Amino acid sequence: MSGCGCASGGLLPVELALEALLARVPAAPPVESVGLDQAMGRVLAEDIRAPADLPAWDNSAMDGYALRAEDARVPRTALSLAGSLAAGQSRRKPLQPGQALRIFTGAPLPPGADTVIAQEDCQLDGEWVVLPAVRQGSHVRRRGEEMRQGDCLLRRGTRLRAQEIGLLASIGLARVPVHRRLRVCLLSSGDELRAPGEALAAGQIHDVNRFSLGALIRGWGMELHDYGVLADTLAASRDALSLAASEWDLLITSGGVSVGERDYLKQAVRELGELHLWRIAMQPGKPLAFGQVAGKPWLGLPGNPAAAFVTALVLARPFLWAAQGRPESEVQALSLPAGFAWPQANPRRQYLRARLEADGQVHIHAQQGSAMLRAASWANGLAVVEAGRTLEEGEAVEFLPFGELMG
Known part of the structure; x- marks a missing residue:
C-alpha cells in the first residue's frame, strides 16, 4: 500500500488524490x-x-460577378459579360480587361480575376453589368486561407x-x-439493492448508481458492461472482481468501501491486488477508494447516490478519459458571484449542487445530502467551497458546469 494516508485514517486532498490516480493511468486501448x-x-x-x-484554389465567397479590380475603379463602370461559372465547374480561359463573369458561391475564380462583387450591388443591362466602385480582393476566399x-x-x-x-x-x-472504446465494468454492492421495477420489501431500496453512473460512462463514449449487484460477502466480492478483471479494461464499483463491517470490497481488492488510496477530503464523496485488481485499475465510488455522482464527475471522469487516451480533459471553473451564504467552514471541500441562474449568480439547492439526487437533477453545475472557508452572499465562488463535466 502506498503512503497515501490509507492506513492512518487521514483524508487525502482532492488534488493529491487526482494526482495519484493519474500517475497510474494504464496505456490507452489499441488503435x-x-x-x-x-x-x-x-x-x-x-x-x-x-x-x-x-481552399485548394481562390474561389468566390458569394453569388456575384468576378472581375479585375482595376477595370472598375469608378462607380457605374459597365463591363461586358463573358459567361457564367458555377460551383463544380472551372474555366481555363483568362478573363480579359473590360470583362466580368457571372460567378456563383464556391466557384473557382477564373484566371485574371481578383475580385467578386455581390450580385445585389450590380445592375444588369443586356450583355453588360454596371458595377459600383470596387475594392480589390473583396468576397474572394484565397487558396490556403x-x-x-x-x-x-x-x-x-x-x-x-x-x-x-x-x-x-x-x-x-x-x-x-x-x-478502441475503453471497456468499463460497473458493479453495485449491497444486499438491500433492487432493480427499478421490482417491488421493495422493508429495508430495501432501488439501485440508483448502476443507472446514473452507467449513463455517465455511456455519455462519455465508453463501452459499459453491467455486472449487476454484488452480494455483501467477501467471497462474492472477490469472485466478481476477479472475473471482471480478467475480461475488461477498468472496474468501477459503488458502495462497499466505507467503514462498515459488511463493506468487503477493500479487503477483496487487497487480496487480489493492491489498494492505493482511500478516503478523500471532499463532501460528498469521502469514502472513494482506488486500487488494482489483477493489474486492472479499480475505482470504488461511494454508495450514496449524490456522493457517487459527484465523485464520478470530479475524480473518475479525468481518470477514465486519460485511460481512454484523452489526457487533456480538465474543466476550468468559472468564478461567479454566489447567490448564497456559507457561514460555517467545513474541514472538507464542498461540492454543492448548484444552479447558475438568469441573475448571473450561483444558487444552491436546499437539499445537499449525499443520498439525495433531486438536487443534482435541479442543478446545472457544482459550486465549490474550499475547506476551511466561509462565504458571504455576493462573494466569488467557483462553479463547474455540468455541460463541461459530462463532455
Missing part, C-alpha cells in the same frame, strides 16, 4: 480505424495534418465532436484512427 459516420465521441489516436491547402498543407489540424487525444468530424470531411478523410 482502430473507423468511418466518419462512426467517429462521434471517439478519441483520436494520431495527429491529423492537412494533406493539401484548403483556412489551412496550409502540413498544418496540424487535430492533436492526438482530441475527442471528436460534430465540428471536428466536419473538418475531417473537408480534407477528404473518410476514415480516422481512434482508440
Whole structure:
C-alpha cells in the first residue's frame, strides 16, 4: 500500500488524490480505424495534418460577378459579360480587361480575376453589368486561407465532436484512427439493492448508481458492461472482481468501501491486488477508494447516490478519459458571484449542487445530502467551497458546469 494516508485514517486532498490516480493511468486501448459516420465521441489516436491547402484554389465567397479590380475603379463602370461559372465547374480561359463573369458561391475564380462583387450591388443591362466602385480582393476566399498543407489540424487525444468530424470531411478523410472504446465494468454492492421495477420489501431500496453512473460512462463514449449487484460477502466480492478483471479494461464499483463491517470490497481488492488510496477530503464523496485488481485499475465510488455522482464527475471522469487516451480533459471553473451564504467552514471541500441562474449568480439547492439526487437533477453545475472557508452572499465562488463535466 502506498503512503497515501490509507492506513492512518487521514483524508487525502482532492488534488493529491487526482494526482495519484493519474500517475497510474494504464496505456490507452489499441488503435482502430473507423468511418466518419462512426467517429462521434471517439478519441483520436494520431495527429491529423492537412494533406493539401484548403481552399485548394481562390474561389468566390458569394453569388456575384468576378472581375479585375482595376477595370472598375469608378462607380457605374459597365463591363461586358463573358459567361457564367458555377460551383463544380472551372474555366481555363483568362478573363480579359473590360470583362466580368457571372460567378456563383464556391466557384473557382477564373484566371485574371481578383475580385467578386455581390450580385445585389450590380445592375444588369443586356450583355453588360454596371458595377459600383470596387475594392480589390473583396468576397474572394484565397487558396490556403483556412489551412496550409502540413498544418496540424487535430492533436492526438482530441475527442471528436460534430465540428471536428466536419473538418475531417473537408480534407477528404473518410476514415480516422481512434482508440478502441475503453471497456468499463460497473458493479453495485449491497444486499438491500433492487432493480427499478421490482417491488421493495422493508429495508430495501432501488439501485440508483448502476443507472446514473452507467449513463455517465455511456455519455462519455465508453463501452459499459453491467455486472449487476454484488452480494455483501467477501467471497462474492472477490469472485466478481476477479472475473471482471480478467475480461475488461477498468472496474468501477459503488458502495462497499466505507467503514462498515459488511463493506468487503477493500479487503477483496487487497487480496487480489493492491489498494492505493482511500478516503478523500471532499463532501460528498469521502469514502472513494482506488486500487488494482489483477493489474486492472479499480475505482470504488461511494454508495450514496449524490456522493457517487459527484465523485464520478470530479475524480473518475479525468481518470477514465486519460485511460481512454484523452489526457487533456480538465474543466476550468468559472468564478461567479454566489447567490448564497456559507457561514460555517467545513474541514472538507464542498461540492454543492448548484444552479447558475438568469441573475448571473450561483444558487444552491436546499437539499445537499449525499443520498439525495433531486438536487443534482435541479442543478446545472457544482459550486465549490474550499475547506476551511466561509462565504458571504455576493462573494466569488467557483462553479463547474455540468455541460463541461459530462463532455
